[in-house]
Amino acid sequence: MLLIGNYIVLGFRKLFKVMLFSSVSQLHHAFKSRQLKVVDFLKQTLAHIHKTDAEFNAFLSLSETPGLMASAETLDIAYDRGENLPLLAGIPIAIKDNICIQSQKTTCASKMLSEFISPYDATVIQKLRSHHVLMVGKTNMDEFAMGSSTENSAFFPSKNPWNRECVPGGSSGGSAVAVASGQSVISLGSDTGGSIRQPAAFCGIVGLKPTYGLVSRYGLVAFASSLDQIGPFARTVEDAAILLEAIAGKDPHDATSASYSFIKPSFENLSIKGLKIGLPQELFSDAISDDVKQTVLTAVEVLKSEGALVETVSMSSFQAALSAYYIIAPAEASSNLARFDGVRYTYRSENPETLSDLFKKSRGQGFGSEVKRRIILGTYVLSSGYYDAYYLKAQKLRTLIKEDFKRIFNTFDVILSPTTPSTAFKFGAHLQNPLAMYMADIATIPANMAGLPSLSIPCGFSSEKLPIGMQLTGKAFDDALLLKIGHVFQSKTTHHQRYPEGVFHGV
């Protein structure tokens, strides 16, 4: 416990750094023991956001300070009384801007929803309210979660705290930047084809896509409903587990939510001796950069030294998973986004001549380039004459992917691979070539296609000092096992304890 005990030794400036990069458990202990007030921590967090966000662009909107301070003061009174509060009480959290918070803007980083105020809370938000978290703001993203860099945000791109010339990944880039830069302890994102894990890898933090159905999607603005899933970002695996426990569970408002709850596993005396790990050769191919491959293989040695058994496996369906995904996801998106018509949800074009003209102009002007590209693609693959050639084939391949995973999980406990084929790329690198951008999702898509849990954890750095992520994918509802393995890895390494240089510039 570094907090107040080291106050005099470290001085205020260093203490401040330690505080912002503390874990949920450390902060909870400090709040409970009254070494730190919730109000003081919130003030420091908000000051840090105000000082740094002009540079990082993690947030699209911030919650009103008086309301947050009032909540923090109430929590301090409860802590003063010795009340037993949840672990997350008083912890600042950032929320991706496609998750609805009542009476706050939910823009999905789109002009189409730029003034939309949500009339209700998503189920995950209701659950977080019962844990007394402090929701500091809504984070930037690729428009309607379509993209891998936040460059598709209608407002501005977010910047990678490790190198501001590079993208933070996407689509949940703002949520990843907020945690990586110490602006929030934890955050929520959504993952349809890697939108939590890819930015987590690019920003050097932990990101979990839970099993499909473990977390309710009610109040998440739908992109591709059979693939979307809300999940946590954190700096440690334990914090991700704490946040997952708070948001998971059956929800009567989401018929696809499963009758499973998630209980955070004990991280005491963990052993992975005898654990069987498969390395899919397709995800260690030439499509993956040497830097990334070597760093992940070095990380594998850490797990081997802890007793894990590692073998190479083959999953032939992986080779076509990307193609199938870019048929299925746009097809679902073209249907889900049909509701944005210029009549509801705030954006409307000027001077339409007919009702059809109103729809077409509003949608043409309100949606950004990538969203329109995917709507067109989705409409095409679902249209008469092309359905069998594209959509039906893709759904059949999805069955094959599921079968491939099932076959491998008969022998192995988890599958391990790089999270991304490269480290964070420069702004503009793939903007003119959507296919190159889609390739960033090559390793993350298979888990979404099969609905499986998948965790990205920082496992090292490239020669250019950019973070690299390692991905663990498990059986359905085996989220706890992934987190246990991740915790063992973090207890033997220090990658997750590093934070980007210059985050405290000017502080």
Add this chain to the structure above:
Amino acid sequence: MTLKEEQLDIVLSLAQLDISQEEKTQYLTQLQSILNQMTALDQFDLGQIPPFETGSLTSSELREDKVEPSKDLMLGVNAPHWELHCFRVPKII
């Protein structure tokens, strides 16, 4: 499969999208390269494979069907051109 401008026009009509000629030209090239990538599916014998039906990994359970009070949809802030308890729709006929 080659995507032609006439096909794109039909798709744009189905998708209720109005885009510029410049965007059309750009999308035609980009979509063609994306569709070419889809040929990766042809290397698999998918004839006897059933299509994936649902993302749900457990059986779906529907909630009890009971009437609840309507929620405040906050139309006052979300509908365009709101005035005097009504929101204005454009004159289109």
